[in-house]
Amino acid sequence: MSESDTAELLVLRRGAHGMPIESYADALRTRLPEWDVTLARTPTAERDLIEDARFVTGMMLDEELLEHARSLEVFGCAYAGTGHLPLTELDERDVTVTNASGVHxxxxxxxxxxxxxxxxxxxxxxxxxxxxxxxxxxxxxxxxxxxxxxxxxxxxxxxxxxxxxxxxxxxxxxxxxxxxxxxxxxxxxxxxxxxxxxxxxxxxxxxxxxxxxxxxxxxxxxxxxxxxxxxxxxxxxxxxxxxxxxxxxxxxxxxxxxxxxxxxxxxxxxxxxxxxxxxxxxxTPHNAGHTPKYYDRLADIVAENASRFRADPNAELENQIDS
Structure with missing residues (x-):
């Protein structure tokens, strides 16, 4: 899938705990073989691909990048905490936000x-x-x-x-x-x-x-x-x-x-x-959260939510946070 195409499930480029974000994208592909899972590896790719993406997952989503998201319906946050996200703006856009509770x-x-x-x-x-x-x-x-x-x-x-x-x-x-x-x-x-x-x-x-x-x-x-x-x-x-x-x-x-x-x-x-x-x-340097199973556990949550979303865009999602 080329970066100019619409991303069915878009993965943003920032990784966690020093682990390459490619591993997370691969874990999602394994769980969602019928999906086009696209990794935006550069800032330009993120801005371009998020324009038409309905389901996006990643560690961060700032207000500047959100401005480019015209079709966003679900953001699967890869952290348990969501205080770093522009939650007010996401709520105003009726974007459903989920977190990674349980991964850690x-x-x-x-x-x-x-x-x-x-x-x-x-x-x-x-x-x-x-x-x-x-x-x-x-x-x-x-x-x-x-x-x-x-x-x-x-x-x-x-x-x-x-x-x-x-x-x-x-x-x-x-x-x-x-x-x-x-x-x-x-x-x-x-x-x-x-x-x-x-x-x-x-x-x-x-x-x-x-x-x-x-x-x-x-x-x-x-x-x-x-x-x-x-x-x-x-x-x-x-x-x-x-x-x-x-x-x-x-x-x-x-x-x-x-x-x-x-x-x-x-x-x-x-x-x-x-x-x-x-x-x-x-x-310890904020190290308790590190585990080699981080992306696997996260992919389990996000893949399940992606499947629910495909079946019913209005379905209740796992780890859905209150707006």
Whole structure:
């Protein structure tokens, strides 16, 4: 299919996690052998092909490119979060938007579990002693009977909860609509009193929520003073969910035992930032989302939606977000 033809399913050129976008296009072709799946590999190709495309998928779709989209009906976002998209303009054009919720559940769930076990068994202390060839015992902790609070019970939060089931922990889930329940032993909302009570008895606080007006800065100075001093903070959400200055104070003052940060504010974390200097802070460069199965899981969602769309342009789609 030439780039001048109409793209039945258009894939935009930006890849994710350093993996070539060609792999995503190939995964879609495997699942949709009857479709013409076209990859726009240059900015010019994107502008030309999106003019008549009805179904488009990709990581990004900015306002400038959207201006060229005359026939767009569905945009399959390749990220779980959609806050970077021009959602107002898409809604005004009656474009259905879906996200990649569920793609990251297994790998980020494993990342969180690894971070928790690292602090429970203090593998970082053992690693330092290995580097020094020092055979000397050190104290550790036990995960069993701990309380783990998970803020956000989407696909990632649920995956974390599932992986904790074998460890004999008590789990508390925090979500906007606690009446909906969840897989945790207890589900609460962001109500001040309930949330404060959960923090006071939490030994591992996992942040797996989207960044919203409610969650921005939800872990502030007051939260860090309230939390159990033996608690560990694990952030796989977004950096601004935690107030960085308050976290620095908490670490310096011993208000918490440590932190595992896959996201930071600012991000990328500057080379001279003090967060790099703490021995009880694990920093990974927004890497929890990486998995070799990313494009395969994403293609499963988008291919299913493309099939539904072809059968009925008004059909409800998987992971369709509210306008």
């Amino acid at each position: 559940g297994p790998n980020i769930g494993e990342h969180v579990l690894g971070a928790i076990l690292r602090f429970a068994r203090r593998f970082h202390v053992g690693a330092r002693r290995q580097e020094r060839r020092e055979w000397r015992h050190y104290k550790t902790h036990e995960l069993q009977d701990s309380t783990v609070t998970i803020v956000g019970l989407g696909a990632i939060g649920r995956a974390v909860c599932e992986r904790l089931e074998a460890f004999g922990v008590e789990t508390v889930g925090v979500r906007y609509s606690p009446e909906k329940g969840g897989p945790t032993d207890e589900v609460i909302g962001f109500d001040d009193e309930e949330f404060e009570d959960a923090l006071a008895r939490t030994e591992y606080l996992v942040l797996a929520c989207p960044l919203t007006e409610t969650t921005r800065g939800v872990i502030d100075r007051e939260a860090l003073v309230t939390i159990d001093p033996n608690a560990v903070l694990v952030n796989v959400a977004r950096g601004p969910v935690v107030e960085t200055d308050a976290l620095l104070t908490a670490l310096r003052s011993g208000w918490i035992r440590g932190a595992a940060l896959d996201v930071t504010d600012p991000e990328p974390l500057p080379e001279a930032h003090p967060l790099w200097t703490f021995s009880n802070v694990q920093i």
